[in-house]
Amino acid sequence: MMAKLHITTSINGDATEFLCEPHDTLLDVLRNDLQMTGTKEGCGSGDCGACSVTVDGRLVCACLVLGVEAEGREIGTIEGVGDNDKLNVIQEKFLEHAALQCGICTPGLVVSTQALLTLNPDPTEAEARYFLAGNLCRCTGYDKIIRAVLDAAATMKGAA
Amino acid sequence: MAVVDYQAPLSIKEAVTLLAGSDIKAKVMAGGTDLIIQSKSQAAEPLRILDLKHISEMMSYDISDAGLSLGPAMCCAEFTALDDVNALYPGLVEAAYLIGSTQVQGRASIGGNLCNSSPAADTIPALMASRAECVIHGVEGERTVAVEDFVTGVGRNCMQPGELLQSIWLPRPAAGTRDAYLRFIPRSEMDIAVAGAGVSVSIDASGTCTAARVAIGAVAPTALLVPQAAAALVGTQLDESALAQAAAAASIAASPITDRRGTADYRRQIVGVLVKRAALIAKQRAQASL
Numbered sequence: 001m002m003a004k005l006h007i008t009t010s011i012n013g014d015a016t017e018f019l020c021e022p023h024d025t026l027l028d029v030l031r032n033d034l035q036m037t038g039t040k041e042g043c044g045s046g047d048c049g050a051c052s053v054t055v056d057g058r059l060v061c062a063c064l065v066l067g068v069e070a071e072g073r074e075i076g077t078i079e080g081v082g083d084n085d086k087l088n089v090i091q092e093k094f095l096e097h098a099a100l101q102c103g104i105c106t107p108g109l110v111v112s113t114q115a116l117l118t119l120n121p122d123p124t125e126a127e128a129r130y131f132l133a134g135n136l137c138r139c140t141g142y143d144k145i146i147r148a149v150l151d152a153a154a155t156m157k158g159a160a
Numbered sequence: 161m162a163v164v165d166y167q168a169p170l171s172i173k174e175a176v177t178l179l180a181g182s183d184i185k186a187k188v189m190a191g192g193t194d195l196i197i198q199s200k201s202q203a204a205e206p207l208r209i210l211d212l213k214h215i216s217e218m219m220s221y222d223i224s225d226a227g228l229s230l231g232p233a234m235c236c237a238e239f240t241a242l243d244d245v246n247a248l249y250p251g252l253v254e255a256a257y258l259i260g261s262t263q264v265q266g267r268a269s270i271g272g273n274l275c276n277s278s279p280a281a282d283t284i285p286a287l288m289a290s291r292a293e294c295v296i297h298g299v300e301g302e303r304t305v306a307v308e309d310f311v312t313g314v315g316r317n318c319m320q321p322g323e324l325l326q327s328i329w330l331p332r333p334a335a336g337t338r339d340a341y342l343r344f345i346p347r348s349e350m351d352i353a354v355a356g357a358g359v360s361v362s363i364d365a366s367g368t369c370t371a372a373r374v375a376i377g378a379v380a381p382t383a384l385l386v387p388q389a390a391a392a393l394v395g396t397q398l399d400e401s402a403l404a405q406a407a408a409a410a411s412i413a414a415s416p417i418t419d420r421r422g423t424a425d426y427r428r429q430i431v432g433v434l435v436k437r438a439a440l441i442a443k444q445r446a447q448a449s450l
Binding site: 005022023025044045046047049052055058059060061063064065066068069112115116129130131132133134135 | 213237238
């Protein structure tokens with residue numbers, strides 16, 4: 001057995017080190033080694049978006065990134081979106097619009113929405129739906145999610 | 161394949177040397193959206209991954225008067241946001257924009273889509289339409305292969321062990337030449353092509369088509385260039401009768417299968433419709449570029 005790889009990275013702005021096997025995905029590392037279980041595993045094959053994170057600001061599925069690829073990168077996860085005592089606007093709007101039921105897709109959707117609104121602060125409904133098409137939700141039917149996303153955009157725009 | 165080793169070469173030369181000298185099966189990785197999943201499904205065979213994303217030429221692009229030299233590992237999300245590329249190769253950009261989700265586009269690359277060599281790959285017909293060539297680096301030097309000669313079968317291409325796709329070359333389209341890509345899926349996002357069509361047309365000031373390329377995807381073991389469809393367009397005003405002939409030629413060239421995404425008959429018919437519609441979009445773009 002080969003020695004584990006020693007990785008130095010930044011997660012939500014905090015310098016972080018971990019050990020991983022070459023085959024471990026970033027999702028494995030986050031959930032199993034770093035106990036950052038906010039990022040969910042849905043399909044494990046890049047189809048559902050539950051494990052959405054950012055790598056150097058770019059939205060990706062953590063299940064399709066190797067842990068070793070985090071070396072020297074800036075990783076962003078759901079744990080970095082709000083504070084313990086204050087939710088991010090996107091999180092507030094998801095609550096307000098009841099844009100969740102079981103909650104498994106929610107962290108991924110919140111991370112993806114943040115990525116959307118960073119790139120496009122004023123999306124149309126169609127733009128939001130296309131951008132978020134890789135985040136599957138089997139409970140809500142998406143309507144409440146899209147309302148929450150558009151309301152978050154409007155609120156953030158109003159506050160800016 | 162179980163990933164037992166990971167290397168991140170810093171140059172193409174280093175990558176080719178590592179690829180040729182590996183004592184176990186070695187595969188290069190760009191976005192990994194296919195490779196990481198494949199590596200989980202066949203866990204018995206040890207695999208060394210050579211990550212190409214630390215090689216600057218693999219991740220960058222250069223547009224000149226002669227054309228576009230594209231780093232094959234650049235992710236689609238970066239590629240589709242390039243305004244200068246979109247102005248010249250809108251069809252290739254729309255193909256890249258159709259690959260998977262936003263998240264997948266954050267990893268997946270055009271070079272990876274090409275080397276994975278799926279019959280339904282969206283960028284391959286678009287690359288063929290735009291006369292793209294693959295610059296391949298092997299242990300014995302460099303060779304260039306047209307995209308239509310690159311893919312040889314389902315999941316197969318002409319690259320020999322130890323070779324690496326080092327860049328993708330697209331000649332610069334003149335004013336009056338533009339491309340378009342369309343695919344059909346039964347929903348609006350997140351699916352694999354039932355059929356796809358990439359078309360490039362060149363028109364002169366009178367609106368006459370002076371050259372054309374028509375390529376179809378997901379209707380044969382490989383994407384196909386259809387010269388008969390292109391010939392039906394050349395010399396015409398891209399009127400309804402010329403478009404109908406091109407559509408018929410594409411349908412004849414197709415040899416689709418029946419699967420859960422569509423029957424062979426349906427695919428054969430719809431690929432013609434896509435050729436027609438893509439040709440019209442390419443025509444409008446070509447006119448606007450004059």
